[in-house]
Amino acid sequence: xxxxxxxxxxxxxxxxxxxxxxxxxxxxxxxxxxxxxxxxxxxxxxxxxxxxxxxxxxxxxxxxxxxxxxxxxxxxxxxxxxxxxxxxxxxxxxxxxxxxxxxxxxxxxxxxxxxxxxxxxxxxxxxxxxxxxxxxxxxxxxxxxxxxxxxxxxxxxxxxxxxxxxxxxxxxxxxxxxxxxxxxxxxxxxxxxxxxxxxxxxxxxxxxxxxxxxxxxxxxxxxxxxxxxxxxxxxxxxxxxxxxxxxxxxxxxxxxxxxxxxxxxxxxxxxxxxxxxxxxxxxxxxxxxxxxxxxxxxxxxxxxxxxxxxxxxxxxxxxxxxxxxxxxxxxxxxxxxxxxxxxxxxxxxxxxxxxxxxxxxxxxxxxxxxxxx
Numbered sequence: 001x002x003x004x005x006x007x008x009x010x011x012x013x014x015x016x017x018x019x020x021x022x023x024x025x026x027x028x029x030x031x032x033x034x035x036x037x038x039x040x041x042x043x044x045x046x047x048x049x050x051x052x053x054x055x056x057x058x059x060x061x062x063x064x065x066x067x068x069x070x071x072x073x074x075x076x077x078x079x080x081x082x083x084x085x086x087x088x089x090x091x092x093x094x095x096x097x098x099x100x101x102x103x104x105x106x107x108x109x110x111x112x113x114x115x116x117x118x119x120x121x122x123x124x125x126x127x128x129x130x131x132x133x134x135x136x137x138x139x140x141x142x143x144x145x146x147x148x149x150x151x152x153x154x155x156x157x158x159x160x161x162x163x164x165x166x167x168x169x170x171x172x173x174x175x176x177x178x179x180x181x182x183x184x185x186x187x188x189x190x191x192x193x194x195x196x197x198x199x200x201x202x203x204x205x206x207x208x209x210x211x212x213x214x215x216x217x218x219x220x221x222x223x224x225x226x227x228x229x230x231x232x233x234x235x236x237x238x239x240x241x242x243x244x245x246x247x248x249x250x251x252x253x254x255x256x257x258x259x260x261x262x263x264x265x266x267x268x269x270x271x272x273x274x275x276x277x278x279x280x281x282x283x284x285x286x287x288x289x290x291x292x293x294x295x296x297x298x299x300x301x302x303x304x305x306x307x308x309x310x311x312x313x314x315x316x317x318x319x320x321x322x323x324x325x326x327x328x329x330x331x332x333x334x335x336x337x338x339x340x341x342x343x344x345x346x347x348x349x350x351x352x353x354x355x356x357x358x359x360x361x362x363x364x365x366x367x368x369x370x371x372x373x
Contacts, residue, residue, distance in 0.1 A: 044220060045183060047191040053080050056134060058123045058147075060116040061188075066181040068112020068151035069103075069174045076185050077119050077147035079134070080192070086143040087196040087225070089189070089218060090132060091203030091210040092122075092150035093233075093339065096301065098246075098253040100166035103174050109153035109206075119149065130342040131202070131358070137345060139359040140200060144193050148185060148207070152178040155234075156203070156210025158254030179259045182214055190221040199225035200362065204339040205297065208234025208290075215278055216263055219285075228362055229278070229287040232341045233295060238272040238320065241313035243303045247271070272321045279325040286361055286368070289322065289330040290354070293373060296336040307336065323370070331357050334373040349373055 053059035062075040094110030097103035126132040126147075134141045152158060158176030165171050201218045203211040208231040215229050251257055251268050266273040279287060291298075291314060294307040302310070314332070322328050333340075333349050340347055340354055347354040352371050360368040 045187055048184075048188040049191060051078055051080070051188050051192040053078050055080060055082050058119075058126065060119045062115065063181075063184050063188075066184045067175050067177050068114050069097075069109070069153050069176070070112040070151075071173070071175050072113040072115070074112065074114050074149055074151060074181065075116075075119075076149065076189075077123060078192075079132070079145040081142055081144050084142050084144055085193065085196050086140075086198040086200075087146070087189070087193045087222070088131070088140045088143045088200040088202065089146045089148060090341075091148045091156050091207030091214075093203065093205030093207045094150045095153065096155055096206055096250075097153040097174065098249045100164035100170070100172060103153060103164050104166060104170070104172035110151055111153075112151040114149045114151040119147075122149070123147070125342055128343060129345050131344065137355060139355075139362050143198075143200070144196075146185070146189055148182065148203070148210075150178075150206055150210075152176055152181065154178045154250075154254040155206045155213065156182060157213040157256060157259055159258045160253065160255035162253050176254045178210065178254075179214070179217070182210075182217065186218065186221045196222055196225045198362070199227040200230060201227065202230035202232065202341065203234070204232040204341050205234065208232040208339075209236075210234070212236060212274065212278070213260060215287075216281070219282060226364075227282065227285040229285060230290070230341075230358065230361065231288065232290045233292070233298060233339045235289060235291050235295075235298060235314055235317065236272045236275055236321070237302065237313050238317050239270045241302070241317065242271055246303060272317055275321045275328065276325060279328050283327060285327060286364070287325075287328040288358075288361055289318075289328075290332075290340050291330070292333050292335050292337045294334075294336045295338050297338040299336075318370075329361075329368060329370040331371045332373060 051061055058077055058079045064073050066074050068074050095108045097109040102108045131140055132145055154176040156178035159179045160176045162174050199222050201211050201215050212231045260267050264274045293311045299305045299310045318330055333347055344354045349371050
């Protein structure tokens, strides 16, 4: 099974302010008393020019208004299918950082630059049976495919520029601009595929977290699509299962108060509270979480948890937060591995192939349900 090295753990205009500040989403916290279903969407940032690219060929598209952590410009990879209205947006993984140690010493996130040169290497991985591969087995093989790279260290959700200091005049400036980057991308993606029939929002590791943290933003650009959230290895643990000091540092360094708190006012205290908010706001969306029961990479990210501690936290979160939601299911596999979507055909749990389970998700099979070891 494909795995990234430890250093790359967490694989896989209204720019500069949050989408909430632009009036693109509701500007008040979600209330269970509100009408459920896809909300009416106020004025979005203006759409950009449609993307033009050869059909079903991976092509790099530069965005001068999107930046990596080092301030260099980045972009997206696209493989367009002109005969399809369906759209899959995949967010790349690659670590996270939130202080001088993690951003400049241990380098626990993928740094910029990330441009066409880096994408040429990355796309070689797509053809190994990933959900970005147009092989016959892939349930999304005929979709318009978008690959969102990751080089901001903020699980695609930040909106801040931080100067981290390490003493003795050591400094590192990091552009945590995952959310503004995504907004820039969506302005052109929505112009290219304006009315998708089906929309899959997905990603692995840091991109798995990003897919959930940004699901509401993506849905704002495509309010009428039949949508699916597929979070690969970004488990939204309950409360202090993500240590309080880490949550506080992420909110401070990445300014998640700008990008997340309006939608999820309790997320700084408990990230898992985002799950019922999304499930209730979009009751017709199918949502899914993939995880290894003792994921060694996410255990490190959550403060070096033991294998059994992580497994218990995952089990409690699933039974408490996910099981009560009829539109949210999960697929857990035994072991300490990390991420699935670059080779989903290689995993089977209790006779259920992950690839077939993902196909059931995307084809609205009635028998689709959670799978555990």
